[in-house]
Amino acid sequence: MAHLMLLSSDLLVSLSPETMATQCRRSRTSFTEEQLKILVQAFSQNPYPGYTAKQRLAVEINAEESRIQIWFQNRRARHGFLKRPKKNLDPSKDHASPIEKIQEEPGVLQSVENRRCRTSFTSSQLQTLKNAFTENPYPGIDSREQLAEEIGVPESRVQIWFQNRRARLRVQRKRGLEEALYQRQNQGQDL
DNA sequence: ATTCTAACCTAATCACACC
């Protein structure tokens, strides 16, 4: 019998039930009315805050910076900020606003606003991460938290590391598959 | 049940150091 595999499109993983049990999301944070007010206000000023701006917000509303980042991601995805022509009502704002300019040139804003400075992992930290990855490429919040503690790096960085690792493994596999296919086709032609 | 939305994901890309 084929068991429980094929998790999330094409990264194949077999997870034991007990591993799945500890597979858990971080508990949902509920922002207070006041926090939301500040976030929404900030979003209207700039839907693409840089790292320092997010940090400032984080201390202001007493939340983790990573939660702020997620909040802005979700907000941009849903509440389309200053979408194109608002249906056809209110023709009063058909002129270019700063934000619209930003939308035209997505690359500009990113370089203008500062990024979080790149964390450089030591080789031993990387070894720990890689070991954990082979064991489970989709660690839940508990595992990530534990790993973060172990190697002394914020949990959010661990999460990003796993995302990047999974992505690169996927493209690597895809490339390998394509090469194999190409070789097979060539073989058929040559001989 | 439906609605809202935080958490999480992928895919693509940016940024930047290094060779």
Place this chain on the structure above:
DNA sequence: GGTGTGATTAGGTTAGAAT
């Protein structure tokens, strides 16, 4: 000039809480 890789984006999915 490429390669490697952390950070960010758009946009889709999952699931917890309020209605």
